[in-house]
Structures are given as structure tokens and as C-alpha cells.
Amino acid sequence: MPPAPHSPRPTDAELEILRVLWTLGPRTVRQVHDELSQKRDVGYTTMLKLMQIMTDKGLLLRDESERSHIYRAKQKEAVTQKQLVKDLVSRAFGGSTEKLVMQALSSKKATAQEIADIRQLLDKMEGGAK
Amino acid sequence: MPPAPHSPRPTDAELEILRVLWTLGPRTVRQVHDELSQKRDVGYTTMLKLMQIMTDKGLLLRDESERSHIYRAKQKEAVTQKQLVKDLVSRAFGGSTEKLVMQALSSKKATAQEIADIRQLLDKMEGGAK
DNA sequence: TGCTTCTTACGAAGATCTTCGTACTATCCT
DNA sequence: AGGATAGTACGAAGATCTTCGTAAGAAGCA
The missing domain is CATH 1.10.1220 (Arc Repressor Mutant)
Structure with missing residues (x-):
């Protein structure tokens, strides 16, 4: 699926993920989940789904060359x-x-x-x- | 219905209404609708419903002493x-x-x-x- | 090899937001 | 009085957001 043409403001959950990626740099879903689940009770597949959606929206970029995909924020x-x-x-x-x-x-x-x-x-x- | 105990941040549509009430002072649904429909295509009952919900949430106060209820922002x-x-x-x-x-x-x-x-x-x- | 674990993909449920149609009631005007 | 106009109440549809369960494939290990 092509990324969405425009970008509405990131939602709360999305911003939370962006902050992890900005702070720690490119990370896998597992790593982001480990980080955020310290602060909040959230399931692994929830995180995965969100990050997949964010990639579709064009908020994240994904490196699929490894089995565990590596995500990074598209915008600084x-x-x-x-x-x-x-x-x-x-x-x-x-x-x-x-x-x-x-x-x-x-x-x-x-x-x-x-x-x-x-x-x-x-x-x-x-x-x-x- | 009692107002909600806490107040999450107002949504986009809610903030739009709050801005009208802050700027122009207490107003009826009709007046708010007249104001906002200049900028955006929105139905009258949509406005009404939103302002009713906002009252339930505790964002607005409503004076029902007249047939046309008069709304004002609860918070400055x-x-x-x-x-x-x-x-x-x-x-x-x-x-x-x-x-x-x-x-x-x-x-x-x-x-x-x-x-x-x-x-x-x-x-x-x-x-x-x- | 065969079992366990990790990962992605996907569907769908529940919540909230925004929208509007419809019904009902009150007021106004002739 | 009686029709037209204006207001409130309410239900529900569609969109989006957040959540998680389940399935299926890949990797690791006994």
C-alpha cells in the first residue's frame, strides 16, 4: 500500500512511539515494546500493529532486510x-x-x-x- | 446526566466551538452555527449535538431559562x-x-x-x- | 527431525468522534 | 385555530483509534 498523501498530526499512541525512536534511534517492535511497556501496560501485537499502520501512513520507515524489521521515524x-x-x-x-x-x-x-x-x-x- | 469527573483535552470540533464562545461570549446553538458555517460546511444539528455532549462532559454551561438555550465555556x-x-x-x-x-x-x-x-x-x- | 519460540500479518472488537436524519415540542403568524 | 418556523432530544451510521487474538512462517534447539 502506498503511503498516505498528507500527514495529519500523529495520535497519542503514535507520538509515544515516535518519541522512543527519536530518543533511542531505529528500533525493532520488540525493543520499542520493551521500552514502552515499562511505562504502560500494552500488548506486543498492539505495538506491532501501530507501527505497521504508522509505516503505511508514512510516519515511519521500515528496514525489512532482517527478519526483525527495523523501524525509524521518517521525520526528524x-x-x-x-x-x-x-x-x-x-x-x-x-x-x-x-x-x-x-x-x-x-x-x-x-x-x-x-x-x-x-x-x-x-x-x-x-x-x-x- | 452528571458531568464527567475529569476532562480530557477538547477535540478539534470542540475547540472550534470553545473559540467562538470565548471570542463572542455566551451564544445559542444557532449563533455558533451561523458563525462556524461561514468557515466550514456543517449541519445545524451537528452543532447542537456537539454542544450537548460538551455540556455533559462539563466543557460548557447551559442556561435553559429561555427557549433557545444559551451556552458558555466553563473554563476561561x-x-x-x-x-x-x-x-x-x-x-x-x-x-x-x-x-x-x-x-x-x-x-x-x-x-x-x-x-x-x-x-x-x-x-x-x-x-x-x- | 520435531518442538518451542519469535516474528509478521491480519481481522475484528470496542471506544470515541463527527455527522446527520427524524421525531417531538414550543412559538409565531395569519 | 392551524400551518409554518425554530428549537431540543435522540438514535444511529460511518470514520478513526486502540486494542488484542489467532494464524502462519522462520529460526533455534534438543
Whole structure:
């Protein structure tokens, strides 16, 4: 089956799997299952089915050269994160990224280091945007 | 029926309705439908059913004193936005709000005014966190 | 070889989301 | 009063998501 033409946002279960693959790198179903079943009670074939579906959808790529297929995320973590943020901005913040940022920052105590990092990013943006 | 005990994140269709109620204030099904059908082709009873379900779930409050019931969002916009951001941070950013903020900022050109606003917020945070 | 284990493939059930048709009731207008 | 209009309630269909059982093939081992 050819992959789906467009890509809707990954579901919760799909995102959970993507995070494992981003963090640990390409993995078999067995390995992903071992990882996730530490956190949550989930069957092996459930994981298999999900990863097969994700491959059909074009979210994952599969290396079938070995008996145990090896899966990896098609998109880099940052790309998917960017899509998810964009999606949330448009659905919940009327398209205003700034509102989301303000909301995110105000609902959390950041460390001095984190604040400094963000400042630095703002500096760079201001410089470049000029 | 009593409202649901906890509140999972609102679905896409639900969030769309919430945004209308936040922006325009309490409204009847008719009014919400008139608003949303400008953007999207959707039936009146679909809207009605959704808003009834949302009331059961505890997302909306309903004033039944008039023939046309008047609905309003139970939670303020900022509260729901905060929950949505928190949810995305935990599902896609490993719990790091800072990563989400950096991702959001770097994927968008902000105006000088917006950057200044964010700086001001950072100032306030630094002051308060001290 | 023959038994056990691991893996993929597949079907289907149950849950939730979105949609709308239909029925019923209240209100309005002539 | 009586037909037209507008509203609510409800059931159910179709889509998607998540789950798992079962079957069948491949690999390992006694």
C-alpha cells in the first residue's frame, strides 16, 4: 500500500512511539515494546500493529532486510514538533505564536539558565529580522 | 446526566466551538452555527449535538431559562490554553516547556513589538523567581 | 527431525468522534 | 385555530483509534 498523501498530526499512541525512536534511534517492535511497556501496560501485537499502520501512513520507515524489521521515524523530531506547535497555535491561539509563547512561559517557573537561553534566541531573531 | 469527573483535552470540533464562545461570549446553538458555517460546511444539528455532549462532559454551561438555550465555556480561555500547552509539552517535548518555547520562537518571525513583550515577561519572571 | 519460540500479518472488537436524519415540542403568524 | 418556523432530544451510521487474538512462517534447539 502506498503511503498516505498528507500527514495529519500523529495520535497519542503514535507520538509515544515516535518519541522512543527519536530518543533511542531505529528500533525493532520488540525493543520499542520493551521500552514502552515499562511505562504502560500494552500488548506486543498492539505495538506491532501501530507501527505497521504508522509505516503505511508514512510516519515511519521500515528496514525489512532482517527478519526483525527495523523501524525509524521518517521525520526528524524538530520537524514534527514544529508541526505540532503550528497546529496548536492555529487551533487554540488564533494563529498567534506569541500568545502561545507567553502562555507557556507564564505558566511555568523557568530557571535563570533557561531564561538566558530564550533571551539569546530573541537577540538573534532581532538581529536577523532587522 | 452528571458531568464527567475529569476532562480530557477538547477535540478539534470542540475547540472550534470553545473559540467562538470565548471570542463572542455566551451564544445559542444557532449563533455558533451561523458563525462556524461561514468557515466550514456543517449541519445545524451537528452543532447542537456537539454542544450537548460538551455540556455533559462539563466543557460548557447551559442556561435553559429561555427557549433557545444559551451556552458558555466553563473554563476561561487562558485556563484551557494552559492545559493544552502543558499537554503538548508532556507528549511531544518530554516535559520541557523551554524546548517548546524555543521551537515556537525559532519557527516564526516575530515583530519587534512581540519580541519586546516576551522580553518584558522574562524580566518579570526573573524578578519574581529571585 | 520435531518442538518451542519469535516474528509478521491480519481481522475484528470496542471506544470515541463527527455527522446527520427524524421525531417531538414550543412559538409565531395569519 | 392551524400551518409554518425554530428549537431540543435522540438514535444511529460511518470514520478513526486502540486494542488484542489467532494464524502462519522462520529460526533455534534438543
